[in-house]
Amino acid sequence: MSKTYRSVMIVFATWLLVWLCLSWPAMQDDAFIHLRYAVNLLNHHMISYDGVHHDYGTSSLLYVWLLATARSVFLSPLLPRVASTAFHIALFAGLAIALSRVLGGASKLAQGLALLVLAFIVSPMAIRWLDDGMETSLALCLVSLVAFQTSRLCHSQTMSNRSIAWMFLLGLVAALTRVEFLMLLGLASLTIFSARLSLPNERNLPSGQRLQFTLRCAAPLAGGLAAAAIIFFTMHALIPDTAIAKGGTGSAWLGTLGAALSVLVSALSFGILLLLFWLLTAATVVACKRRITLPFLFANSPFPVTLFLAAARGQQVQGIRYFVWTLLFPILWNILEVSWTDPPPGASAVRVVRAAMISLVAVFLLVLPFESTLLFKEFRTRAQSLAEFRAQHLERLHSMEVTAFDVGYIGYFTESPLCDMAGLVNGRARARMPFADRVELCAAEHPPYAFVSRFSLDELGHHIDLRDWSICSVYDLANLRAADLHYLIASPAATAAVCAAAGNSPQPLRPLIHVLPPQ
Numbered sequence: 287m288s289k290t291y292r293s294v295m296i297v298f299a300t301w302l303l304v305w306l307c308l309s310w311p312a313m314q315d316d317a318f319i320h321l322r323y324a325v326n327l328l329n330h331h332m333i334s335y336d337g338v339h340h341d342y343g344t345s346s347l348l349y350v351w352l353l354a355t356a357r358s359v360f361l362s363p364l365l366p367r368v369a370s371t372a373f374h375i376a377l378f379a380g381l382a383i384a385l386s387r388v389l390g391g392a393s394k395l396a397q398g399l400a401l402l403v404l405a406f407i408v409s410p411m412a413i414r415w416l417d418d419g420m421e422t423s424l425a426l427c428l429v430s431l432v433a434f435q436t437s438r439l440c441h442s443q444t445m446s447n448r449s450i451a452w453m454f455l456l457g458l459v460a461a462l463t464r465v466e467f468l469m470l471l472g473l474a475s476l477t478i479f480s481a482r483l484s485l486p487n488e489r490n491l492p493s494g495q496r497l498q499f500t501l502r503c504a505a506p507l508a509g510g511l512a513a514a515a516i517i518f519f520t521m522h523a524l525i526p527d528t529a530i531a532k533g534g535t536g537s538a539w540l541g542t543l544g545a546a547l548s549v550l551v552s553a554l555s556f557g558i559l560l561l562l563f564w565l566l567t568a569a570t571v572v573a574c575k576r577r578i579t580l581p582f583l584f585a586n587s588p589f590p591v592t593l594f595l596a597a598a599r600g601q602q603v604q605g606i607r608y609f610v611w612t613l614l615f616p617i618l619w620n621i622l623e624v625s626w627t628d629p630p631p632g633a634s635a636v637r638v639v640r641a642a643m644i645s646l647v648a649v650f651l652l653v654l655p656f657e658s659t660l661l662f663k664e665f666r667t668r669a670q671s672l673a674e675f676r677a678q679h680l681e682r683l684h685s686m687e688v689t690a691f692d693v694g695y696i697g698y699f700t701e702s703p704l705c706d707m708a709g710l711v712n713g714r715a716r717a718r719m720p721f722a723d724r725v726e727l728c729a730a731e732h733p734p735y736a737f738v739s740r741f742s743l744d745e746l747g748h749h750i751d752l753r754d755w756s757i758c759s760v761y762d763l764a765n766l767r768a769a770d771l772h773y774l775i776a777s778p779a780a781t782a783a784v785c786a787a788a789g790n791s792p793q794p795l796r797p798l799i800h801v802l803p804p805q
Contacts, residue, residue, distance in 0.1 A: 317419025324353035366419030457509020
């Protein structure tokens with residue numbers, strides 16, 4: 287592309303590096319779940335949260351394997367943050383280079399869309415979700431590769447054995463990263479199949495070649511199915527315990543849809559604006575081609591299909607990471623599709639699309655200062671909380687059982703046996719239990735100490751008399767909208783040990799208690 291494109295990339299890269307510094311070393315609570323699994327994999331050679339029992343409480347086997355490999359040489363608890371940031375940088379650099387090569391001779395409209403997707407990738411909200419220690423940035427790297435390869439196979443005259451092998455490998459690695467990518471790989475296969483059926487040399491294949499043609503088009507899905515077999519053989523289950531625990535009864539349609547809308551709006555530039563950008567790229571393809579094709583429908587279906595499936599099973603949607611990959615794949619495929627088509631000169635639909643793109647850029651620029659202010663505060667608060675955990679000596683509590691709802695920080699830094707009220711890491715039987723039953727079961731184990739938010743404190747208070755318990759430490763795991771205070775609390779018998787490990791004097795818990803157990 288032009289010197290202008292390179293100049294914009296330098297600005298974007300500088301912006302990204304500045305925000306990476308500003309957000310360092312803020313991390314998501316769940317990132318420490320991955321890290322504890324990685325440590326136990328390295329030490330005990332099995333996927334296990336407690337190092338004793340096999341369980342499937344991680345959302346990404348591949349990410350745990352990568353963390354375990356890196357952990358052998360990098361012992362810092364910041365390892366997940368380093369890994370997610372490295373993949374985020376790779377995502378930005380890879381897209382910047384790939385788009386410049388593919389769109390070098392494309393229309394200004396396609397190049398403008400490419401610049402805009404890169405702007406979304408380096409927005410402060412993108413850093414909030416791609417550099418939090420989770421596997422999201424790794425997942426988006428793989429989704430981007432699948433999108434580029436899908437687009438190429440949709441238009442190339444032949445499908446070489448090398449291309450098929452590469453697509454199979456991508457499918458294998460993607461499904462090992464997140465098992466839900468099986469749906470994406472199936473849709474990518476359908477996109478390739480339907481696109482190639484329209485090519486003259488493959489429209490009327492002899493009957494003896496149709497099966498071979500279909501299998502070659504299904505290479506992404508075949509790779510995903512191979513990964514599914516590996517997961518099932520390794521874990522004796524396909525769906526992680528985390529998905530089981532966060533599933534519902536299948537009747538909470540409005541609740542799931544409302545939660546999805548809330549997630550999209552709260553993610554701002556990386557949520558609702560990215561959704562609008564996807565719709566803009568889809569409209570651009572239709573305006574340029576002047577028709578809606580079957581490959582277009584398949585390629586643009588990940589988001590509505592995912593939303594439908596989540597609503598059908600009452601799945602809890604707790605962050606934009608569950609949706610962002612369903613938007614990035616069609617966005618990239620649409621941009622690449624526009625690059626294959628010259629916009630019809632003077633077409634009114636194209637003028638409308640250009641006006642919509644300018645409007646979206648204006649909204650993005652208006653949201654940016656507001657988003658930046660909120661996220662800077664959140665990053666600083668989370669970094670302070672992590673510093674508190676690292677300065678304390680909670681590892682002294684490793685022999686005492688802890689009850690918690692958010693288990694990442696407390697589980698990693700104490701290495702305690704843990705009763706998880708959320709049902710993520712205590713095995714499949716606990717994951718299948720209703721939430722109230724899990725809380726009652728944890729309470730029945732008479733935990734000497736607990737790590738609770740106001741919500742989980744009240745839930746635990748239904749079953750345990752907490753009036754004589756003490757607060758040993760308070761942490762703010764801040765989110766975008768408000769503080770998210772979590773309390774390290776201890777029973778009377780354990781107060782001295784827990785507060786000494788935290789390095790604080792005990793404070794009475796009684797003023798925070800709103801719920802008492804039935805007498």
